[in-house]
Amino acid sequence: MVESKEGFRAFYEKELVQHLQTLEVQRKKLAVKLNLSIAFGIIGLFLSIYFLAGFHNFSLKNHSNSDFIIALILLVAWAMLAVLVYKKVFYKKLQEIRFKFKRSVIVKIVDFVDPALKYRESRLITRDEYNASKLFPVKPHTYYGEDYILGKNGAVPYKFSELHTKYTMKDHRGRKLFYTIFRGLFFLADTGKQFKAETVVLPDTAHKLFGPLGDYIQDWNIFREQVVKIDDAEFDKEFVVYSNNLEESKKILTSQLMKRITEFKKKSGHKIFLSFINTHVNLAIPLDTDLFEPPVFGNMLNFELIYENYKYLKLATGIVDDLDLNDQTERTHNSS
Numbered sequence: 001m002v003e004s005k006e007g008f009r010a011f012y013e014k015e016l017v018q019h020l021q022t023l024e025v026q027r028k029k030l031a032v033k034l035n036l037s038i039a040f041g042i043i044g045l046f047l048s049i050y051f052l053a054g055f056h057n058f059s060l061k062n063h064s065n066s067d068f069i070i071a072l073i074l075l076v077a078w079a080m081l082a083v084l085v086y087k088k089v090f091y092k093k094l095q096e097i098r099f100k101f102k103r104s105v106i107v108k109i110v111d112f113v114d115p116a117l118k119y120r121e122s123r124l125i126t127r128d129e130y131n132a133s134k135l136f137p138v139k140p141h142t143y144y145g146e147d148y149i150l151g152k153n154g155a156v157p158y159k160f161s162e163l164h165t166k167y168t169m170k171d172h173r174g175r176k177l178f179y180t181i182f183r184g185l186f187f188l189a190d191t192g193k194q195f196k197a198e199t200v201v202l203p204d205t206a207h208k209l210f211g212p213l214g215d216y217i218q219d220w221n222i223f224r225e226q227v228v229k230i231d232d233a234e235f236d237k238e239f240v241v242y243s244n245n246l247e248e249s250k251k252i253l254t255s256q257l258m259k260r261i262t263e264f265k266k267k268s269g270h271k272i273f274l275s276f277i278n279t280h281v282n283l284a285i286p287l288d289t290d291l292f293e294p295p296v297f298g299n300m301l302n303f304e305l306i307y308e309n310y311k312y313l314k315l316a317t318g319i320v321d322d323l324d325l326n327d328q329t330e331r332t333h334n335s336s
Helices: 001-050 065-113 127-132 205-210 214-218 233-238 246-252 255-269 304-318 323-335
Strands: 118-120 142-153 156-170 176-190 199-203 226-228 239-243 273-276 280-286
Touching: 001 065, 001 304, 065 118, 065 142, 065 304, 118 176, 127 280, 176 304, 199 246, 226 246, 233 255, 239 246, 304 323
Parallel strands: none
Antiparallel strands: 118 142, 142 156, 156 176, 176 280, 199 239, 199 273, 226 239, 273 280
16 A cells, blocks of 8 residues: 555655646635635625614613614625625636546546546436445435546446435425435446345344344345355354345355455455346445545645545446455356
8 A cells, every 4th residue: 555655745746736736726715715805795785784783882771672683684685795795706717726636636536547538427326226236225305426437447347426316205394304314435337247136235224223133124124035054153243144045045145255355345444235137246435524525625735535536446446346246246157
């Protein structure tokens, strides 16, 4: 990992710094304008409430209800003005910086990882592909994503993108509540081999939280097929497996593959969701940060932030090798 980081630093200094310096100048100018606008907005709000709503007289007993109503109206009016100014003045500029960052920095990092990769910043894994993975049984009402990358490793084509899916509920007052189903990196590889079973590998959260009771909860999961009992203590500690064909799923999940999945989970440092459906291997990594985005409110020349993008690209493009999908799927189907 040290050599990889040093190699990327050399590339960063040679290919990226010049673009990041230009973007940093633009970011600083925009940040100054944004901070000044916020300061003037706060001062304007305070002064308008202070004088127009009569709050220069600090004795609350001398205020009528109308003064508080005027203050509330002013607060709402200034908030609406702030949103309008942001959308008309700053949002477009921020999007320009974001677009330039992706086109001048992320594109180069993708090419550095593998020149054969194809990158489309506005495309994403389709809703049908996401639903077909059966990783998340609740179908989303809101579905969006970006940063689509298409590649191939040996005989296995793959693609991945960032996704953010949400489910919408309403409370007893009819107010909408948005529940995040998945936010992170979604990966799909086509092995070209038809899996005879639908096998889903999920983080074993229930067992970790509830112990033996968690196992009982898993057995009665109405959204899933049968639980597959695994004779691998380390794998069983981290994951629970569901399948519609127990024998076939055990042929897929060889001891070697289970070891690779466990090692990949440790390598990623995140929970992972995995499924073998039709000819596809689907893998989802939940993240609490947006990848491949410019540090608009931070220093563009922060090497560690840029390096994070490279690390996740290497992680995703290495999945086929990490899970040995070229050879593993061949052995799995030959043995069936």
